[in-house]
Amino acid sequence: MEKKEDYEKLYDMLLGYEQEIHKKNQKRIRIGLRCLIIIPLIFLALLFWTESSKIVFLILWIVSLFILAGYLIFVEYSDYKLQEKLNEISNREQQERDALIGDGIAQVEERIRTVLQTAEQELLTDSTKE
Incomplete structure (x- = not known):
């Protein structure tokens, strides 16, 4: 022990x-x-x-x-x-x-993904309205 x-x-x-x-x-x-x-x-x-x-x-x-x-x-x-x-x-x-430079890069990557997803959803809703 x-x-x-x-x-x-x-x-x-x-x-x-x-x-x-x-x-x-x-x-x-x-x-x-x-x-x-x-x-x-x-x-x-x-x-x-x-x-x-x-x-x-x-x-x-x-x-x-x-x-x-x-x-x-x-x-x-x-x-x-x-x-x-x-x-x-x-x-x-x-x-x-x-990572040596911190978690900031992962947070930026996540924010970019969310912005791209919301932009894609807005484009899809705009194209369905027309």
Whole structure:
């Protein structure tokens, strides 16, 4: 009986660890997205304040975007693999993974579906009236 309690305690610790890393990854994604906005603005300001070559700033801007995109891909992939391993350890069947950018996208998708359904119903009622 003691082993079962130890396993449950270990599993709870593992879940807590995964949730903590997931929250940190959400913060990392937010920081990366902010950097995608801020860094081009910095390069644009430097371009206008200095009289140097525009090509240099363009190259720096492109390289920074590639680095930030790689960083965001790495964070998302590491979070995906972490959740996949946790599902494998807990013997859960392809449970839905938590999105790093939140539930907002699912809500937007649902609202789009409802708007499309109401528009379709209105079109059907209008065509039957004629």
